[in-house]
Amino acid sequence: MSYQVNKSDAEWRAELDPEEFRVLRQAGTEAPFVGEYTDTKTAGSYRCRACQAELFRSDTKFDSHCGWPSFYAPLAEDRVEYVEDRSFxxxxxxxxxxxxxxxxxxxxxxxxxxxxxxxxxCINSISMTLVADEGPEDAPRRA
Structure with missing residues (x-):
């Protein structure tokens, strides 16, 4: 598959820490209930930690009690791809x-x-970066 962002393993290793590389590039999984965003309620967008593509919005996040951040839909269907996984x-x-x-x-x-x-x-926290929405106190003021 050809991607808009296409880097070698060496390039990814230089940009990601070892755990990020294991999950993002080697299809690993972080332990349940320990991820940074498992219980987060902050409004904003969740982006791919590797390339910063916007993937999910906080208003589609819900508590499924599965141990990982859960969403009921991606931002748009073209933001994610689906692959059959027959591991384990x-x-x-x-x-x-x-x-x-x-x-x-x-x-x-x-x-x-x-x-x-x-x-x-069910998305690994380590696979994402949350970019919080600006709150009313942070919004630009009109003159």
Whole structure:
């Protein structure tokens, strides 16, 4: 697959710390309930930590109690790509950044969360950077 951002492993290793590289570039998974954004309620956009492409908005984030930040939809369907994952003896759907191909997490189908879709995107915190929205106190003032 060809991506808009295409770098060698050496280039990615120079930009990412070892744990970021393991998760983003080698499809690793961070431990549940320890990620930076698992319980975050801050309004803003979640971007790919590798390339800064905007992937998810905080208004689609919900608490699924799965141990990873969960979203019910990406910002737009063209922001992510889906890959069949047959690792660990099961079939899952891997979610990758469509801009750089970095591993983000997995998406699962299922109801019962009281959300608008039946999609549960369980995304590694280490795969994302949260860019907070400007609050009213930070908004530009009109003269």
């Amino acid at each position: 003896g099961s079939v899952r759907t891997e979610v990758r950044c469509a801009t750089c191909g970095s591993h983000l997490g997995h998406v699962f189908e299922g109801e019962g969360y009281g959300i608008p879709t039946d999609q549960r995107y």
